[in-house]
Amino acid sequence: MTKILRVNNLCKSFTLHTQMGTKIEVFRDLNLELEPGDAIAITGPSGMGKSSLLKIIYGSYISNSGEVAIKHQNEWRNIPDCSPREIIDIREATIGYVSQFLRVIPRVSTLDIVAEPILHLGAGQAERRAGELLERLNIPSNLWQLSPTTFSGGEQQRVNIARGFAKIRPLLLLDEPTASLDDINRTVVLEMINEARSQGSAILGIYHNVEDREEVSSGECNLAEFRDAA
Secondary structure: OOOOEEEEEEEEEEEEOOOOOEEEEEEEEEEEEEOOOOEEEEEOOOOOOHHHHHHHHHOOOOOOEEEEEEEEOOEEEEHHHOOHHHHHHHHHHOEEEEOOOOOOOOOOOHHHHHHHHHHHHOHHHHHHHHHHHHHHOOOOHHHOOOOHHHOOHHHHHHHHHHHHHHOOOOEEEEEOOOOOOOHHHHHHHHHHHHHHHHOOOEEEEEOOOHHHHHHHOOEEEEOHHHHHHO
């Protein structure tokens, strides 16, 4: 089966310029591959670089060396070599990302935030899809025309998830998607992850607890193994 992601010999460190230039090794020589339908959990203690790995793959962080190759429109693209315009194109078509935090423009409605990634379908269809996701994630309809900036943490996370799942992309990056959710909404999100996987998305995720990880993952990448190498 054709792979969607190849990470080869990836290295990442941070230099603390305000702390006498102290260098912190995050991971070294990390290797990872995903095929459509794979679901890999990134594991390791806090501070091991789990979120950093997702951000490197998404193009938000720069790696020190190594390859992060994404199959985008039937061509392999190495994320570290891509221009900002190319990164935007890859995100729109190939990589979805659900972060721990919702970042939105104030005064933009919740419905518009969720519908934005799929406006190419037409405004009416995009809004219907957004409404279905918000309803499934138990966001009351009387809140859909409001900005989520004043929502609770759990509500904001559900809006974030709705936006991330509005368009099913070949690769989906999840950074603790269930961390701030109650049991009912946690179950809904886990179902959505498995549905995306069944539709062919490769899932690379960080999960708040072991039960969530086991529910949606077929394997794991333990970053402690690559910290030891550093």
